[in-house]
Amino acid sequence: MKVNLERPKTQNPCQICTAKCCRNYTVSLTAADLEKLFRTKTDDIYKHIAAIDATGFDPKLVPRVKLTKENGKEGDFILCLVRDRKETCSFLGKGNLCTIYENRPRNCRIYPFRLDEKGGLKYVEKYRCPVDWKLNTKAAKSFEKDITIQKKEVHEYKVICDAWNGKTKEHRELNEFIEFVRQFKQNTDGHNK
Ligand code: SF4
Ligand code: SF4
Numbered sequence: 001m002k003v004n005l006e007r008p009k010t011q012n013p014c015q016i017c018t019a020k021c022c023r024n025y026t027v028s029l030t031a032a033d034l035e036k037l038f039r040t041k042t043d044d045i046y047k048h049i050a051a052i053d054a055t056g057f058d059p060k061l062v063p064r065v066k067l068t069k070e071n072g073k074e075g076d077f078i079l080c081l082v083r084d085r086k087e088t089c090s091f092l093g094k095g096n097l098c099t100i101y102e103n104r105p106r107n108c109r110i111y112p113f114r115l116d117e118k119g120g121l122k123y124v125e126k127y128r129c130p131v132d133w134k135l136n137t138k139a140a141k142s143f144e145k146d147i148t149i150q151k152k153e154v155h156e157y158k159v160i161c162d163a164w165n166g167k168t169k170e171h172r173e174l175n176e177f178i179e180f181v182r183q184f185k186q187n188t189d190g191h192n193k
Contacts, residue, residue: 013131019096020128021111022089026052027081028062030150030157031181033105034079038182040100048090051077051174060117063158066165067172074172081105106150110143121147160184 029037029049037045054064054076064076082090093099098108107114112129116122121143135143164172164180 017096017130019092019098020130021108022092022096022098024083024087024128025089025111025124026083027089027105027107028057029079029081029105029107030063030153031160031185032153032156033107034178034181035185036103036105037100040103042100046175046178048082049174049178050080050082052080054078058117061114061154063154063161064165065161065177067174067177077174079174079177106146106153110146110150113143113147 034049037048042048051065051067054062057064057078062078064078066074067077069075084090089098091098091100091104098104112124112131112133113121114124121140160181163184164177
């Protein structure tokens, strides 16, 4: 889908919306997102992170991680934010405001767009945003900047997932994988400083 790059000159439409993007939408995560989530110092952050069946997600855009299923067998999963029974993100707070706004995942920052196969802007498939976004140049640049960063983050996360998936393990627990990601990030970010 081609995105029209002009935007209405009205107020930010998100301020008058009921955060439709924070409901029913799977927010997949990368290592960089996990690092930011830990920065929020939320109590028991693990409760906010889920692993769901990877079927239907493009592995080039959402890297897969091997974890142990309930039946004891290995399966491919993706990591995402937990949603409650009403399918709402567990970080959505009063007044439809994000409680971790400064540290929200990259996918939240670029919604309602996502990376297409060629690395450009594309509307997410299950489009629930009530706005027909028309971005001015500044806003488009801001989205493109986030998308460029996201490409790097997805690449980095894929390297980490490959390292984890290549390990010989009998049980692959989600919390163990998250710790593995944190260690990996600490080591590589430390080396890059
Ligand atoms: S991106 Fe769309 S759905 Fe999300 S808060 Fe803004 S207007 Fe609402
Ligand atoms: S992290 Fe914040 S912006 Fe992202 S879906 Fe949850 S409440 Fe919405």
